[in-house]
Amino acid sequence: MPDNNLTVSLLKPDEAEQYMRIRHAAFKHDVNKILYFNQPEPSQATLDHVTRDIADGIAEGIFYLKCVDTTTNEIIAGARWRYVRPNDTNSTARTWEEVNAELTIPEPYTESHPEVWHAFYKLFNETKKKQMGTRPYWVLDTLVTHPDHHRRGAGGMLLKWGCAKADEAGTEAYLEASEMGEPLYQRYRYEPVEKIALDLRRWGGEEEIRWTVMIRPAKGSN
Template sequence: MPDPTLQVSLLTPSEAEQYMLVRHETFRNTVNKILYPRGEPSQKTLDRVTSEIRDGITNKGILFLKCVDTTTNTIVAGARWRYVKPTNPDAKQRTWAEVDAGLVNHLDPYDESDPALLTALYDLFNVHQRKVLETQPHYILDTLVTLPQHERRGAGSMLVGWGCAKADEAGVVAYLEASLIAAPMYARHGFEAVGELELDLRKFGGDEEMRFIAMLRPAKKVDGV
């Protein structure tokens, strides 16, 4: 059971820096190896990440979530969800033009990035998302982060459950790419493996191969409607 002192709600623009710090610390030994292979990110880079989060909330309709420990009023975990749907409100499916336009564009490299590595990452994920999701609308979990000292309190599960409930309300599938260690938690929320993805950092000067499991949660209506 989740810790009753934890509470999930939407992140506000003024909290973007707090979310950034949680993300950075959580990803320090994993995803940061892809984002910043050339060294610890500078304050300039961290400020840019904060600005991107704030812009996502304010201008792009991205659903950033926070999980707060109410005993200390601090953010201990966060998530980034997106609802991808047809532009035409009467349409059941997206057009292929909308699919291609909606795939995550290659991120402009940070000073500490390897542009070729970032391109490889987004090409890997985009190709698989296009194949699995095709034109169907969906909720997608881009990011889930929990500070290491607050793991096993149920924060991550609460943030995943929030998005699953939204997907059920809309009657659409949910999709994500999980680390191997996180996959069992997602499976408990009804996600099923639909493929394995590999990114060999050794081709870009790194020292390991990162593996991800693509996972899909079938669409269903609330109360089985």
């Protein structure tokens, strides 16, 4: 059961740095090894860049959420949700031009290995395109809980928010789950559809990082 002291609401732009710190701590053992391949820790300049990207995303309409412990007013977890839908509100499907325009690759950080960076984004982009095609959907880009606050129900609360939005819109929901996160998503009707991996040993790294692509069917579908 979720902790009664936890609440979920939209992140504010001036809270972007707190979200960034949680994301950095949560990704330390997997995604950070991709994003910051060339050195163990990113520079402060890079962390500032990530913080600006989060604040800019909020301004652009991306749904960044926070989970707050009301006993301390501390943000302990966060999520990044987006509604991917046609530009034409009367259409039930996106055009392929819209699909391709959404699947971009941002500029790598100073600490990134350009080939690793591009391989990571290419893998995720091509998988989304293959699995979702031109259909509208809600996507959970990121779900992060600070390691000091695991098993309090924060992740489930943040996940439930987006699932409700997808149900309201009558669409599927999409995500790439870490091996640790997969059981949580299954409890919210996400179904595994594909296994994907990025083998960092190709570039001198130490491991292969794996994800399970999961799709939650639209409400009322079989």
